[in-house]
Amino acid sequence: MTNGKKQTASKAIITATAVIDSQALLANYQQIKRLAPQSKILAVLKANSYGHGLTRIAKLLAKNTGVDAFGVARLGEALSLRAAGIVQPIVLLEGVFNPDDLPVVAVNDLQIIIHNQEQMDALLDASPLKLFYKQIKVWLKIDTGMHRLGIASKDFDKFYQQIQLSINVDTPLTLMTHLACADDQKDDTTKRQLALFEQLTNQLKDPKSCANSAAICAWPQSHYDWLRPGLMLYGVSPLAGADDDENQSATTLGLRPVMTLQASLIALRQVKAGESVGYGANWTSKHNTTIGIIAIGYGDGYPRHAENGTPVLINGRIVPLVGRVSMDMITVDLGKQGIDNIGDIATLWGKGLPVEIIAKHASTIPYELLCNIKSRVQIKEI
Numbered sequence: 001m002t003n004g005k006k007q008t009a010s011k012a013i014i015t016a017t018a019v020i021d022s023q024a025l026l027a028n029y030q031q032i033k034r035l036a037p038q039s040k041i042l043a044v045l046k047a048n049s050y051g052h053g054l055t056r057i058a059k060l061l062a063k064n065t066g067v068d069a070f071g072v073a074r075l076g077e078a079l080s081l082r083a084a085g086i087v088q089p090i091v092l093l094e095g096v097f098n099p100d101d102l103p104v105v106a107v108n109d110l111q112i113i114i115h116n117q118e119q120m121d122a123l124l125d126a127s128p129l130k131l132f133y134k135q136i137k138v139w140l141k142i143d144t145g146m147h148r149l150g151i152a153s154k155d156f157d158k159f160y161q162q163i164q165l166s167i168n169v170d171t172p173l174t175l176m177t178h179l180a181c182a183d184d185q186k187d188d189t190t191k192r193q194l195a196l197f198e199q200l201t202n203q204l205k206d207p208k209s210c211a212n213s214a215a216i217c218a219w220p221q222s223h224y225d226w227l228r229p230g231l232m233l234y235g236v237s238p239l240a241g242a243d244d245d246e247n248q249s250a251t252t253l254g255l256r257p258v259m260t261l262q263a264s265l266i267a268l269r270q271v272k273a274g275e276s277v278g279y280g281a282n283w284t285s286k287h288n289t290t291i292g293i294i295a296i297g298y299g300d301g302y303p304r305h306a307e308n309g310t311p312v313l314i315n316g317r318i319v320p321l322v323g324r325v326s327m328d329m330i331t332v333d334l335g336k337q338g339i340d341n342i343g344d345i346a347t348l349w350g351k352g353l354p355v356e357i358i359a360k361h362a363s364t365i366p367y368e369l370l371c372n373i374k375s376r377v378q379i380k381e382i
């Protein structure tokens with residue numbers, strides 16, 4: 001009551017916030033189950049659960065689903081899960097990088113992939129005493145054509161026989177391979193890889209695993225005993241063309257985005273036709289308009305290479321990103337009739353604005369955008 005002017009309560013401003021929708025995660029898990037009811041699920045949690053929080057996602061799945069195992073890329077990730085009380089099997093998807101890690105694997109009841117001779121020798125040569133007389137579960141990885149990790153197909157029989165005999169190994173093994181082109185149904189590579197895998201392993205009773213998210217969605221013949229979903233668990237389409245082909249979209253696949261990235265408008269300003277905005281003055285307005293400044297930037301993980309025109313969702317409409325992405329801020333063109341106020345919340349990706357589309361505008365893939373989320377981003381689990 002100080003000056004007689006009408007007071008409107010100012011909205012609280014939120015800086016970059018990742019809203020994590022736990023129900024969406026569980027629904028995506030159930031959708032994977034529907035696609036392959038006979039297969040077990042190893043949920044892939046590497047890179048901080050694709051930016052969603054390593055232990056948060058592990059606990060949600062462990063508590064609310066029958067998830068069969070977790071997969072990570074680094075020993076440290078596995079140890080964080082154990083420290084958080086996760087008791088499910090955990091698989092190191094690239095195995096150990098150092099023989100001294102084997103006792104740590106044994107004592108923490110981790111499982112390892114073996115993909116080359118060095119890893120095989122380290123396991124077979126380890127003294128049982130050093131492994132506390134524990135037998136380690138092994139996933140034997142065969143290179144069927146990706147030519148990254150995996151033993152050559154010609155060496156498979158030799159590895160298989162040798163590993164069976166080791167006192168350090170808990171049999172049966174799991175036999176696995178990784179597909180290079182599963183996101184593209186028109187590419188023949190997947191058919192060749194699956195045929196080779198089948199030929200090498202069809203006489204063997206050991207459980208088998210081939211399918212990442214794309215294969216789960218597009219190649220039912222790859223499902224076998226163990227699925228290894230990463231991206232689709234987080235509600236993102238793993239298929240090529242997901243950014244502009246409805247048939248390949250997450251919605252069509254029955255997936256819901258788990259992360260919605262948001263931040264508030266922190267300032268509004270008028271610019272005239274011919275005035276430029278931001279570092280390098282690399283965008284110049286063609287009209288008189290209102291520019292909105294939003295509290296998110298590359299310091300939060302929003303991609304610096306997002307181009308002019310990258311969509312941002314605010315007050316129910318899409319507006320274009322204009323000017324360069326800064327460390328802590330981005331600028332958008334709200335248009336002449338600004339209906340927006342300081343404090344209004346913009347969505348950068350997630351519900352209502354698929355990250356697949358943003359990735360396209362930033363010349364990258366959804367995987368990279370998600371796992372680039374920085375630690376200063378607030379997390380709000382709903």
Ligand SMILES: *Cc1c(COP(=O)(O)O)cnc(C)c1O
Pocket residue numbers: 044046093178211212213214228229230231232238
């Ligand atoms: C990362 C990874 C996956 C998961 O891949 P998505 O495409 O995210 O489903 C599966 N298997 C292995 C071996 C991986 O490294």
